[in-house]
Amino acid sequence: MAAGADIVGSDRVVLSVALVGESAGLVRLGAAAHDASDASVSVTSVATTDSDLPWALELVKAQCGVGSSSRQVTIVASRSARADVLALLAAPLEAEGSGGDPYHVVCRPARAFSEGAALRGLLDARILELEEGVPSSRSRAERSRLLAATIDTGDVAAMQALGGLLDYLGASNAPSSKRMARATSAAALTLSCVREFSLAQTLAMDVATAVGLGVIDALGTGSAGGQVSSLEALLSRAGSATGRRILRQWLLRPSTDVELLNKRLDAVEEAKSAMRLSAGNVTALRKALRSNVHDVVSLLRAIAGARARPAGWQQLHQSTQAMLHQPPGFGGAATDDEARTGPFLASIGSTILEAEGLSRVFRLLDTVFEFDTMSRSELRDAVAEHVVPIRSGVDQTLDDLRRLQQDVPQFLESTLQTLASKHAQLSGAALEFIPQLGYLVALDSNLDGEPTWVPDEFEHVFDASERRFFRCAESLELDETVGDVHSMLHEREQAILRSIEGHVLEHQAELCMLSEAIGELDVILALAEVAADCGYIRPTLTRDARIELRDCRHPLAEMSLRDGDEFIPNTIVLGGSDPPIILLSGPNGSGKSVLLKQLGLIVVLAQIGSFVPAREATIGIVDRLFSKIRARDT
Known part of the structure; x- marks a missing residue:
């Protein structure tokens, strides 16, 4: 390895x-x-x-x-x-x-x-x-x-x-x-x-329970047979790589910290209000997070290890641009009405606006690279060929080498014409650049392995297949004039990239912190969008040993209903003045497992800071969740 x-x-x-x-x-x-x-x-x-x-x-x-x-x-x-x-x-x-x-x-x-x-x-x-x-x-x-x-x-x-x-x-x-x-x-x-x-401070839940209940999907986020298979899939509207990672972490580590959970619930409520008041801005933000914000931490790690590829530089440029140019009220310039956001969104906006490193890195990348002026096909070709498109005017030496590379075909054509006029008997000559050896004249061999005619001043270098290679005054002049321009160009580009890497990594800590904040915003917006679309309500969280769910619904089962069908809600009351245990019985297929999963999933939703599918919900914080349910069809 x-x-x-x-x-x-x-x-x-x-x-x-x-x-x-x-x-x-x-x-x-x-x-x-x-x-x-x-x-x-x-x-x-x-x-x-x-x-x-x-x-x-x-x-x-x-x-x-x-x-x-x-x-x-x-x-x-x-x-x-x-x-x-x-x-x-x-x-x-x-x-x-x-x-x-x-x-x-x-x-x-x-x-x-x-x-x-x-x-x-x-x-x-x-x-x-x-x-x-x-x-x-x-x-x-x-x-x-x-x-x-x-x-x-x-x-x-x-x-x-x-x-x-x-x-x-x-x-x-x-x-x-x-x-x-x-x-x-x-x-x-x-x-x-x-x-x-x-x-x-974490709800203890092993992976078998998380998968059996449908909290996460062991085979990855997604749907099976047209059904939403897990809470992770239901909430997969978190579009950024960092958002998806944070969401999974929250689902695997539901919190028992009531203060933290209420802060998240405040943020979800705030985001829901923003969706009503400024739907266009929220839509633009979600689109930017999904399409333009990449895994910044991984990109920076590749840069730190000198492993960044052209696609990585392009993604970092795209990510910093998307983070910097947020819609009004989310970090961008806002009118008085648009600026009426709550503390969570305001803090995200302030974090972005105060991030000097973010703007410096974006300006640097925007100045050095020409990703924004390239067509999609040009960008695809550059990425496929591992070419980093550095703008003209960034480095004079690089510009000179590029012009020299463009002129190479003319130099070769001119040299061949000189050889033809100087040696009329010379036929089938070609010029090739061989690393370590430089430019050489290639001549085809006859049946005896010898070229038909070779000028006396040609110096034999080596043979290959049906061709013989020679050095002459004209090829030596090409070495002086052109040389290994391709390697020199590559070395100059790499030197520029090493310099850019150093400047970017000066702000690595701030960029990682911003990526985390943007990822959390992405998750909160996903929770708010699901809550708005599915009719979820904010639960009341307590430290009492009591759960009271009025007209609650199974968050996954109701997503799989056919048009016109309706999930029949249930009321579940446990603890307090009511019995702490319910003995549930009934024939196969009567919905016992559905109800049990429904309760477990609602508790998990509440303890990641999400709204829940119910008319009313009061949930006493749970510290352990056990389940032997394994069937995925409930």
């Missing part, structure tokens, strides 16, 4: 785990995950017992983004890990559609799984979130203090897992040759952020 291959793919998750004994029968499971889609690292830990370890591992896998067959997964463990733990790590999830293939488990040296190794790895890495608005040259002591404020460095299990993760990422990112080492010597491991998330 090529160096770095494990962490380059934007659809890869690397999960590292560590077990630390706490007391008789109790262990703490630490986990650290690297998500290549946004270059983030998440750390957590959970107390469990040996008997509950299989469920705890399933839960951690779900929270860390493991579980979709469309994602490549590597699990990292210590070489000293117990055999039964390694078997559990490799075991496929119960989730329907997992295919039963075991996960790829990599064992790293036990010494890597330590708090000291984790801290050293973090201090050696470049963490963009720590660079926002501050110099990247902070001392190690300052960075250490910032990290201690970001994650709990005293959580032994989490830090041990983090040490193993960073050791694996560092080894995967290491160059495999001296040549690569020279090219990547300045490219340390780059992370967008390192964040701790608490399972205590």
Whole structure:
């Protein structure tokens, strides 16, 4: 496997785990995950017992983004890990559609799984979130203090897992040759952020439950047989790559934080109002997010690794333009009426307007590249041929080389005419450029392998097939005048790109932060659009052990009704002064599983901050969700 291959793919998750004994029968499971889609690292830990370890591992896998067959997964463990733990790590999830293939488990040296190794790895890495608005040259002591404020460095299990993760990422990112080492010597491991998330503030739900209920689709977002198969598919109106990633993260980590959820609900309500008052602007914004905002984090990571292709530069130019030129009220200039947005949309607009790095990067790309003046066919051809269209006037040397390249056919024609007039007996001569050798005169051989006639001053260089190659005064003059203009042109373009890369990466932290904000806006708009289109209402969230749903509906089943059909709503009341348990019975096909799924899906919707399909909804926050339902036809 090529160096770095494990962490380059934007659809890869690397999960590292560590077990630390706490007391008789109790262990703490630490986990650290690297998500290549946004270059983030998440750390957590959970107390469990040996008997509950299989469920705890399933839960951690779900929270860390493991579980979709469309994602490549590597699990990292210590070489000293117990055999039964390694078997559990490799075991496929119960989730329907997992295919039963075991996960790829990599064992790293036990010494890597330590708090000291984790801290050293973090201090050696470049963490963009720590660079926002501050110099990247902070001392190690300052960075250490910032990290201690970001994650709990005293959580032994989490830090041990983090040490193993960073050791694996560092080894995967290491160059495999001296040549690569020279090219990547300045490219340390780059992370967008390192964040701790608490399972205590997350609805515990393993992947099997999430897939069985229809929260996510194990085989990817979509519909099956004309039916919306999951909440992920229902809410897939989030069109940007970052928006889709955030949506999936919310669905796999429903929150138990009432304050956070009410802020999201406020934002959804605000977006719904904006859709009524300024539908055209919202439509334009959704179109821009869907079509023009690409995976900025991955694009910047490719640039940082000197792997950016012409298509990547074009997508970054398109993305920065779309983020910068938002419709009125969403970051663009607004009239008084259009500016009457709430705090969420106003904060997004302010973030965009105050982002100096965004405007600088866009102006730089717009000045250097001519993507905007090219037709679609020209752009397609440039991307296919890996040509980066740098504007004329950006670099005088580049312009001179381009003119020289355009004149090459004339130089060759003129030289051939000179040879023909100088040597009348010379026939069938051609001029070819051979790398390392320069321009040579090619002559066809006769049946004996010799050219019919060769001037005395021609110097034989080599033979190939039925042709012989010679050097002469005229070919040497071409070497001086034209030379390897194609290589010189390519080298000059690469030098310009390296300079552009440096300027862009100065603003990498700000661009990643903006991409995250735009992605969250995308999700909120998707939730608002579904709420408006499907008649959802805002739920009231409490900390009481009570759920009261009046005339609630199954969010997926009602999307699959034929024209004219209507989903018959149900009322569900649990807890408080009412019984906490309902014993539901009935014949096969009477709708028992539909009702159970309906309740579970509505709770998940509420706890990601979404409106819900009901006439009234009061939901006491749930901290665990279990299900053995596996049938997808309910």
